Amino acid sequence: MEASSLGMFFYRYGYWIIFIGIALVSWLVQAPLQSKFKKYAQVLLPSGLTGREVAEKMLRDSGIYDVKVISTAGHLTDHYNPTDKTVNLSESVYNSRSVAAAAVAAHECGHAVQHARAYAPLQMRSMLVPIVSFSSRWVTWILLGGMLLLNVFPQLMLAGIVLFALTTLFSFITLPVEIDASRRALVWLDEAGITSRETHDGAKDALKSAAYTYVVAALGSLATLIYYILIFMGRRD
Numbered sequence: 001m002e003a004s005s006l007g008m009f010f011y012r013y014g015y016w017i018i019f020i021g022i023a024l025v026s027w028l029v030q031a032p033l034q035s036k037f038k039k040y041a042q043v044l045l046p047s048g049l050t051g052r053e054v055a056e057k058m059l060r061d062s063g064i065y066d067v068k069v070i071s072t073a074g075h076l077t078d079h080y081n082p083t084d085k086t087v088n089l090s091e092s093v094y095n096s097r098s099v100a101a102a103a104v105a106a107h108e109c110g111h112a113v114q115h116a117r118a119y120a121p122l123q124m125r126s127m128l129v130p131i132v133s134f135s136s137r138w139v140t141w142i143l144l145g146g147m148l149l150l151n152v153f154p155q156l157m158l159a160g161i162v163l164f165a166l167t168t169l170f171s172f173i174t175l176p177v178e179i180d181a182s183r184r185a186l187v188w189l190d191e192a193g194i195t196s197r198e199t200h201d202g203a204k205d206a207l208k209s210a211a212y213t214y215v216v217a218a219l220g221s222l223a224t225l226i227y228y229i230l231i232f233m234g235r236r237d
Contacts, residue, residue: 036206037076039202041092041096041099041101042098045102048097049194051097051102055105056069058106062116062188063116064113069087069089069105070086070089071090076090078093078105078108080112085112087109087112088108090104099195099199100202100206102194102195103203110181110185113181114184119180128169128170132170135163135167136167138163146232168222168225171214171217171218172218172222178214182210182211185203
């Protein structure tokens with residue numbers, strides 16, 4: 001296949017190639033993740049603490065007293081909210097005494113520690129949240145309009161690319177934030193004696209698998225961004 005033909009093929013089918021590829025890789029990552037969390041959800045902590053108790057203890061041990069630990073609906077919906085300073089644990093984590101629950105609870109508290117310590121990547125990500133929120137709401141329509149009007153109004157496509165680039169940047173800034181939160185969690189779980197030698201590896205395995213989902217999301221966003229840039233560059237000539 002000649003270079004020009006290859007370029008035309010990618011232009012026509014590139015989005016679907018990227019979409020299917022990302023969907024396949026995401027499935028290959030999500031399936032083991034769900035399996036591992038289910039596995040480690042059956043392994044009880046030697047300490048017998050619930051996810052809520054693990055989170056509260058980690059916060060206290062870190063000298064943080066202005067963060068609340070609350071329960072939130074859903075499965076794997078756990079997150080730290082820096083706006084109201086709450087560690088939100090899903091119901092299956094909040095009341096569970098498993099290794100998986102301890103790992104998740106400690107990871108989310110890792111974000112609270114980052115916030116308290118003014119961890120630079122977290123601050124940068126927080127600054128981008130309003131922009132990314134706006135971008136996520138409009139970028140699809142702007143890019144669609146940009147592709148339709150590319151020959152007469154290329155600036156619209158360029159604006160869409162800039163907005164999408166910000167979401168891609170957000171995805172990559174998220175990587176060190178999530179990895180560092182897991183690192184803090186694992187160190188504390190070991191030092192505080194929450195996990196034993198046998199259960200510590202399970203907590204590490206669960207958090208490592210979760211980190212892969214962020215890697216896939218970041219790489220998928222980058223691949224899609226490159227695709228839009230190639231369309232813009234190809235049509236501009």
